[in-house]
Amino acid sequence: MKNIKVFCPGSVANISCGFDILGLCLDNIGDEIIVTEKKEPGIELELTGNYKIPNDINKNAASISAIALLNSYKELNYGFKISIEKKIKPGSGIGSSAASSAGSVYAINELLNRPFSKKELINFALEGEFACTKSYHADNIAAVLLGGITLVRSNKELDIIKLNTPLELFVTIIHPQIEIKTSDSRSIVNRKFEISKVIEQSSNLGAFVSALYNEDYDLISRCIHDIIAEPHRSELIPEFRNLKEIAISNGSIGFGISGSGPSMFSLARGPEKAYFIKKELEKHLQIKKINFKSYVSSVNDEGVKII
Numbered sequence: 001m002k003n004i005k006v007f008c009p010g011s012v013a014n015i016s017c018g019f020d021i022l023g024l025c026l027d028n029i030g031d032e033i034i035v036t037e038k039k040e041p042g043i044e045l046e047l048t049g050n051y052k053i054p055n056d057i058n059k060n061a062a063s064i065s066a067i068a069l070l071n072s073y074k075e076l077n078y079g080f081k082i083s084i085e086k087k088i089k090p091g092s093g094i095g096s097s098a099a100s101s102a103g104s105v106y107a108i109n110e111l112l113n114r115p116f117s118k119k120e121l122i123n124f125a126l127e128g129e130f131a132c133t134k135s136y137h138a139d140n141i142a143a144v145l146l147g148g149i150t151l152v153r154s155n156k157e158l159d160i161i162k163l164n165t166p167l168e169l170f171v172t173i174i175h176p177q178i179e180i181k182t183s184d185s186r187s188i189v190n191r192k193f194e195i196s197k198v199i200e201q202s203s204n205l206g207a208f209v210s211a212l213y214n215e216d217y218d219l220i221s222r223c224i225h226d227i228i229a230e231p232h233r234s235e236l237i238p239e240f241r242n243l244k245e246i247a248i249s250n251g252s253i254g255f256g257i258s259g260s261g262p263s264m265f266s267l268a269r270g271p272e273k274a275y276f277i278k279k280e281l282e283k284h285l286q287i288k289k290i291n292f293k294s295y296v297s298s299v300n301d302e303g304v305k306i307i
Contacts, residue, residue, distance in 0.1 A: 003036035004110050007307045008103030009300050010088050011095035012171065012265045013139040015149075016226040016256035017204035023143030023150045026171065027300035031099045032307070033062065034083040035107035042079040043067055049086030053100070060084075061097040061128030062104035068124040069105045073115060080108055090132075091179030093263035098140030099304075101128030106145065106304045118145045118303075122158055140259065147303030149212060165299045166215040170274035172266040173258065174243065174281050177291040180236055180261045197227050217253055217269045224254025224267065237262045238290055243281055250280045271296065 010029035015022040031049070038044060043063045047055055057063035062082050070076065082104050088096040105124045109116050116124075125141045142150040142160045153159040204223040211219035234240040234257065247255040247266045254267040266281070268274040274296045285292050 001111055003034060004107045005032065005034045005307050006103050006107045006110075006304055007031075008033055008099035008106075008304050009095075009144055010092075010173075011098055011140045011143045011259075012173075013095065013137075013143075013259040014226065014229065014257070015208070015265075016224045016230065016254065017201060017208050018139075018151065019201075019226070019228045020137045020139055020155070021152050021205065022208075023139040023141075023152070024171065025143040025147050025149075025300040025303050026094065026173070026295075026297040028297050029088065029094060029173065029295050031087050031096075031103060032085040033100070033103040033107055035104065035111060036081045036083070037111060038079050038081050040079050041076060043070070044079065044081040046081060046083040047086065049084065051086045051089050051096075053084070053086055053090060059131065060100070061132050062100040063128075064131045065101040065125045065128035066104045066108055068127040069108055069116070069121070072124070073112065080111070082107075089175070089177075089179070091181050092175055093180065093257065093259040093261045094173060094175065095140040095144065095259065097129055097132035098125070098144050101125035102141050102144040102304050104128070110306065119158070119160060121145055122160065126158075143303070145303055148299060148301045151209065163209060164213045164215075165301055166212060166217070166220075168215075168217075168269050169220075169299055170268050170271050171297045171299065172247075172252075172268065172274045172278045172281070173263055173295040173297065174266075174278075174285070175263040175293045175295075176238060176285075177293065178238075178262050180233075193228065200225075201227055220267065221253035224256060226256055229260075230257055233257050233261050237264065239284065239288055240264065243284060246280055246284055247277050250277050252277050271298070 208223035
């Protein structure tokens with residue numbers, strides 16, 4: 001192959017009880033990237049889509065990740081052109097930078113006949129994520145590259161576990177059309193907690209993993225609580241508390257902030273309930289005259305893929 005086109009899905013990080021630990025891959029929300037071999041060594045960028053992202057190869061997440069991969073590969077006498085159709089808004093909270101970072105390294109790895117495993121690609125994609133968020137956290141990237149729901153046991157060692165995904169689990173995404181930079185959102189999170197709160201968060205995370213394997217939706221619902229980031233980040237999101245109340249009262253088994261926000265996620269059992277919750281949330285936002293986009297997605301168990 002001389003060129004390849006891939007779908008780079010969006011993702012939900014944290015899932016409330018797993019700050020910087022859990023990630024969930026979305027199915028029908030994402031960017032498209034075409035990578036083509038070129039005669040000259042190095043990386044070239046071409047950008048299209050509705051959203052403005054850096055066109056400097058040393059500032060764009062996709063190209064930074066690609067350069068990191070090539071630096072770890074044997075010397076090449078040719079290079080790659082990366083064409084990005086950006087469909088995930090930067091600062092949306094649904095993994096815009098992770099989609100770019102993961103998509104470029106996945107595509108180049110395919111053109112090189114897969115010298116690296118998907119888990120090894122996470123190392124390179126992290127460089128692009130760091131350029132955008134000023135933090136090495138693999139929660140979004142792991143979900144995008146491995147698919148499904150993932151758990152990052154260690155960011156330093158990149159010990160990543162792919163968890164079971166209940167078959168009937170669906171996600172509703174509500175994205176108010178404002179931007180919150182991940183670096184800014186991370187800065188307002190309190191870094192010191194009482195031991196009782198650490199125990200509570202840990203208990204919810206452990207029970208959530210068990211609930212996924214047992215497909216226990218009632219237990220999932222009891223675990224979707226965030227005492228670390230949500231109390232601080234929710235203040236930046238218009239109508240968050242009202243939307244959460246509406247979702248839960250209409251059958252959501254969990255509602256929270258997607259990544260650093262402003263997007264919010266709701267979990268539901270089955271697509272019908274997910275679409276019903278979406279409709280009720282939309283009604284409230286329309287009354288409040290808040291611009292938004294909304295989606296319903298199954299959990300994408302494959303992750304980034306060739307299209």
